[in-house]
Amino acid sequence: MTKQIYNILLADDDNDDCSFFEEALDEISLATTLVTVNDGVQLMEFLSDKTTDNLPDLLFLDLNMPRKNGSECLAEIRQIDKLKDFPIVIFSTSLDSEIVDVMYNKGATFYIRKPGDFSKLKSVIENALIIASENNFKQPERTHFVIQP
Template identity: 40%
Template sequence: MKCFLIDDDEDDRDIFALALLKANAESNCITATNGEDALDLLRKQSDFIPDYIFLDLNMPLMDGRACLSELRKQARLDTVPIIIFTTSSYSKDIEDTLNLGASHYLVKPTSLNELVSILTSFFEGKLSGYRLSL
C-alpha cells in the first residue's frame, strides 16, 4: 500500500510515517512538503498512483485547497481517496474541501497511538472523520 502525504511540517511527516507502519506494516509512505512539490513529483513520475493521498490544508507556496483542486484534475487519480489531514476542525474548511473533491476529512490527533488507531480503522473500512456521500 502506497500513501502519499503532503504536509509541510517535518515532525508531522515523521509521526505519520511511523503511525502508518504501525497501522499497516506493508505500507510505504511517500511525502511532499507542499502542494507544488507534490504536483512536481506526480508530473515527473507519471506511473505513480498512490492508494491514498493525505493532504494538509495550511502549507506555504500552495495550500491544501489549491493542491486538492489540481489533484482532482488528474484523471489517473480519479479513484484515489484524498483525505484532508489537518489541525483545523472548522466546519467551513470541512464543507469547502468536501465540495472540492476530498473523500474524507480527518483532524490530526494529539498522540501517536490515536493516529495509529485512526489509520487502522480507516484502512479496515471503519471510516473516521467526515465522509462525502456519493
Template identity: 50%
Template structure:
C-alpha cells in the first residue's frame, strides 16, 4: 500500500452508514481520502471508467439495489484491471456459508457492521491496519473482523 493518504472507496446504499463511515475515518490515525457510491451499478460504472489506481481498498456492502455486492465482487474479481484491489466486505449480516463463499471468491476481509456507532471506528481500523501491515490476504481464521 502507498505511503500517502489511503484511498478508500465505499459502496453502500445506506446514506447514514456512509456518513458514519466517513465520520469514523476522521478519528483514525491514518490520512485517508474517501470516495463513495450508493449502489452496485454506480460502483461498476466508476470502476470501469476510472484509472487502475482509483482506490487502495474497496469497502463493499452486500445488500444494495440495482446490483448487489455479490455481483460486484464477482465482476471485479473477474477483471484483471482490479486483481490487486483489496475488497473488504462491509455488511450487517453474518451468515457463515455466505462468509465462506466470499472468502473463496477473493474478498480480503469481512467486517460485520457493528450495531453501535462507537465500535465502528475500531473495526475499520482493524481492517485498514491489516492491509497496511500485511498486504497478503489473511487466512480464513482471520478473515472476519467483528467489534469486541
C-alpha cells in the first residue's frame, strides 16, 4: 500500500547532500514533505519532542555526523519505547559490509549507499519509499536490507 504523502526526516550534516536530497524529492513521483536536522544531537532533540502520532514516516540517517553519529543515534532510538519501531534508512557514503551488518543488527530498516549521480539519487529515494511502504516500514530479511538505485 502506497501512502499519499510521505513525511521524511533527513539527518545529515552535509549541506550539499541535504540540498541534493531535497531537489531529488521535488522530482520524484511521490508526494513528500521534508524536515532536516544537521547532527545527531539535533535529531534526538527533534524526536524527543514528537509523540508517536506525529513522527515522520521515515528517517534517512547519515552515519558520519558531528556531536553524535548515526550509529549512536540508531542505538539510542531503538532504546526508546515510542521509537523502537520507527523506520530508519541508513544513508551513507560507505557500503562496507561489516558496517551494513552492524546497522542491520542494531535495527535499521534499510541501508542505502549515497549515489553520486542525481538521477540515481532520485531513483534510490523513490525506491526506498515504495519498498518501505510495501514492507509496512518493517526491517526485511538481511538479503533485502540494502536498497540499490
